[in-house]
Amino acid sequence: MRRRLVRGLSETAESFRMAVGTLAANRLRSGLTTLGIIIGVTTVIAIVAIVQGLNKSFDEQVANLGAHTLYVDKWKWLNLDGDWYLFRNRKPIGLREVQAIQRESRIALAVAPMTQFGSRGKLSYRERELTNVQVNGTNAQYLDTGAGTVAAGRFLVETDVDLARPVVVLGADVLERLFPGIPAAAVLGKRVLVAERPFTVVGTLERRGNMLGMPLDNIVHIPFPAWQRIYGGRRSITVAVAAPPGKIPELEDELTGILRRVRAVPAGKPDDFTLNRQEQFLKVYKGLTGALYGAAIGVGLITLVVGGIGIMNIMLVSVHERTREIGVRRALGARKRTILVQFLVESALVAALGGAVGTGLGLAAAQLVAALSPLAAAVTPSAVALGLGFSAAVGLLFGSWPAWRAANLDPVEALRYE
Amino acid sequence: MTPALLAVEDLARLYQVGGEEVRALDGVTFDIAQGEWVAIVGQSGSGKSTLMNILGCLDTPSSGRYAIRGADVAGLTDDELADLRNHEIGFIFQTFQLLPRATALANVELPLIYRGVSRWERRELAKAALISVGLESRMLHRPNELSGGQRQRVAIARALVGNPSLLLADEPTGNLDSATGDEIVRLFGELHARGHTIILVTHEPRLAARCPRAIRLSDGRVVADGPGREVATLGVAQAVSA
Numbered sequence: 001m002r003r004r005l006v007r008g009l010s011e012t013a014e015s016f017r018m019a020v021g022t023l024a025a026n027r028l029r030s031g032l033t034t035l036g037i038i039i040g041v042t043t044v045i046a047i048v049a050i051v052q053g054l055n056k057s058f059d060e061q062v063a064n065l066g067a068h069t070l071y072v073d074k075w076k077w078l079n080l081d082g083d084w085y086l087f088r089n090r091k092p093i094g095l096r097e098v099q100a101i102q103r104e105s106r107i108a109l110a111v112a113p114m115t116q117f118g119s120r121g122k123l124s125y126r127e128r129e130l131t132n133v134q135v136n137g138t139n140a141q142y143l144d145t146g147a148g149t150v151a152a153g154r155f156l157v158e159t160d161v162d163l164a165r166p167v168v169v170l171g172a173d174v175l176e177r178l179f180p181g182i183p184a185a186a187v188l189g190k191r192v193l194v195a196e197r198p199f200t201v202v203g204t205l206e207r208r209g210n211m212l213g214m215p216l217d218n219i220v221h222i223p224f225p226a227w228q229r230i231y232g233g234r235r236s237i238t239v240a241v242a243a244p245p246g247k248i249p250e251l252e253d254e255l256t257g258i259l260r261r262v263r264a265v266p267a268g269k270p271d272d273f274t275l276n277r278q279e280q281f282l283k284v285y286k287g288l289t290g291a292l293y294g295a296a297i298g299v300g301l302i303t304l305v306v307g308g309i310g311i312m313n314i315m316l317v318s319v320h321e322r323t324r325e326i327g328v329r330r331a332l333g334a335r336k337r338t339i340l341v342q343f344l345v346e347s348a349l350v351a352a353l354g355g356a357v358g359t360g361l362g363l364a365a366a367q368l369v370a371a372l373s374p375l376a377a378a379v380t381p382s383a384v385a386l387g388l389g390f391s392a393a394v395g396l397l398f399g400s401w402p403a404w405r406a407a408n409l410d411p412v413e414a415l416r417y418e
Numbered sequence: 419m420t421p422a423l424l425a426v427e428d429l430a431r432l433y434q435v436g437g438e439e440v441r442a443l444d445g446v447t448f449d450i451a452q453g454e455w456v457a458i459v460g461q462s463g464s465g466k467s468t469l470m471n472i473l474g475c476l477d478t479p480s481s482g483r484y485a486i487r488g489a490d491v492a493g494l495t496d497d498e499l500a501d502l503r504n505h506e507i508g509f510i511f512q513t514f515q516l517l518p519r520a521t522a523l524a525n526v527e528l529p530l531i532y533r534g535v536s537r538w539e540r541r542e543l544a545k546a547a548l549i550s551v552g553l554e555s556r557m558l559h560r561p562n563e564l565s566g567g568q569r570q571r572v573a574i575a576r577a578l579v580g581n582p583s584l585l586l587a588d589e590p591t592g593n594l595d596s597a598t599g600d601e602i603v604r605l606f607g608e609l610h611a612r613g614h615t616i617i618l619v620t621h622e623p624r625l626a627a628r629c630p631r632a633i634r635l636s637d638g639r640v641v642a643d644g645p646g647r648e649v650a651t652l653g654v655a656q657a658v659s660a
Contacts, residue, residue, distance in 0.1 A: 007534025014531050021519055328515045331476060332576070333504020333532040335497045411476045415515065 011338050019346035033314040034354030036307025041355050041387045044300030045362025048383050051289050053376035069145045071276040072239040078284045090272045092236030100262040107251045110144035110242040113224050119231050121195040125178050134219040137227020145240035152184035153203030164225035168199040171219035172207035195230045308398035315347050315402035327414030340407040347399025348392050355391025422449035429482035431468050442468040444638040455610040457626035458619045460635035470619045474507050474586050475499045504532050508577025512589035514569045516561040522572045523557045529580045547575040567598035585616045626650040
């Protein structure tokens with residue numbers, strides 16, 4: 001029993017020593033052989049790292065946004081079904097809906113109009129001018145729908161809205177570009193022009209980052225009536241309605257009732273408004289990265305198969321070259337299984353070395369992409385384990401036929417082989 | 419008398435070559451006792467290589483019986499044959515058949531790896547075997563750093579290290595110059611004197627003449643079996659008359 005264990009251990013140790021020796025003796029050949037595996041693993045690891053990084057930062061972004069907020073809109077967000085024309089002829093949504101929800105909803109914690117999707121404008125301070133800034137006409141409750149936090153000064157208050165005061169709260173990007181190098185507190189009280197009209201800065205917001213590549217900080221907030229004076233009263237707006245955690249489905253039912261009544265939708269007709277949620281972004285996004293994942297894994301698998309065939313080829317050559325050696329080992333008492341294990345260890349080792357190099361390169365590539373672009377990269381132990389495990393498995397799989405051939409050589413023929 | 423170490427009885431080995439049946443061995447019968455030094459001689463094609471492969475458990479007979487210490491080899495599995503080779507037989511080849519990248523010591527250790535001998539014990543046994551063939555100063559050299567005679571000594575040490583019942587040498591001097599060949603033959607003489615059983619396959623009458631006993635094969639049959647000097651010269655006489 002003990003002897004068998006010692007035999008197994010010393011045979012395996014011998015297999016490893018031999019495999020390392022063979023690889024070291026044929027460095028160029030081993031390197032070229034593993035190239036396919038290296039490319040495959042590099043691709044997969046890089047893409048997995050980038051996708052995992054994206055997921056992580058996206059999850060963080062979504063957590064910052066109004067996760068418990070419904071957005072009443074004429075349009076369905078991220079509608080990929082191609083039926084936009086169904087929404088086109090809907091009546092615009094306006095202040096009437098905001099007021100109806102404020103008056104009737106028992107669940108809503110905060111109700112605020114928002115207009116930044118439809119209105120972009122010019123912003124200037126002295127000679128400095130920004131174009132294409134989102135102009136959000138809203139009320140004091142807007143921040144309570146999960147739309148950010150104040151960095152300096154204050155947000156809009158009720159009297160600003162009631163009196164249509166010309167005051168403005170700046171998003172982080174706008175602050176940075178309009179007042180470069182000036183601390184947030186120092187811009188309070190400055191007069192800026194929003195669409196050529198003078199407004200006084202009363203506050204600035206903390207940076208929120210991006211969502212799906214769209215900046216959330218290129219925005220200014222002004223009282224809703226002030227916005228209406230600039231952009232007119234006929235544009236359709238969005239209404240953000242916040243619910244307590246877990247009450248989203250109830251809020252949905254309640255809002256549907258209120259909105260159908262105020263918009264006079266006849267019984268039996270479909271809603272002429274949409275209740276949008278942040279999760280829609282999440283769904284589309286996950287679908288997108290899922291497809292990317294699938295494509296990466298597909299490409300990676302194909303490359304690994306190609307690499308595996310390379311390994312099979314070189315192992316066949318190796319078995320051929322060492323025919324006599326196999327004969328000698330068999331004559332000295334090596335069993336078939338011993339020879340099989342010896343060659344399997346060698347092919348698995350070649351492949352795992354390729355996998356290790358590929359994992360390193362893939363992670364480096366991901367870091368490079370992360371450094372040079374807004375994409376993030378996350379390195380997880382599972383990605384490394386995946387790279388090494390997969391390549392070793394490829395080595396075993398594609399090494400098994402050459403190893404089987406080696407083990408089944410006739411010792412007499414093998415010894416005589418020139 | 420003690421039972422024979424090897425018993426060969428009516429041994430035959432058939433090959434199919436292009437649909438035709440070739441009898442490489444036909445009705446071969448002999449016994450070899452413990453401690454004998456026997457040459458198997460014959461011209462190429464006489465069947466001596468086939469006989470050596472069967473005696474070495476690398477090949478199995480088509481019919482007839484081959485027993486080592488009274489145990490029939492027929493019907494053994496591949497693994498059992500491998501273990502038998504490992505324990506009972508020490509091979510010495512014409513072309514030495516050393517692993518080129520391994521040191522002399524590592525080459526000699528090889529049979530012990532397949533026997534499950536611990537690393538430390540392996541090293542000690544291999545050193546002892548190399549010393550016994552006079553190579554104590556060459557243990558860590560690789561084959562390409564050794565002369566032909568030294569290489570064959572390493573191969574002999576490898577054959578000896580597992581303390582097998584039988585040393586099986588196939589043309590051991592075939593790749594050596596005559597002086598070195600003589601040295602190796604003297605080494606066989608010493609091993610014989612120490613009690614090893616040796617079978618030496620050769621086509622050289624000169625070599626066979628130095629063995630106490632020789633068996634001559636011709637066309638797969640035993641045509642002579644007797645004292646080496648007589649069987650060897652008989653071969654020369656036949657070759658001359660033919």
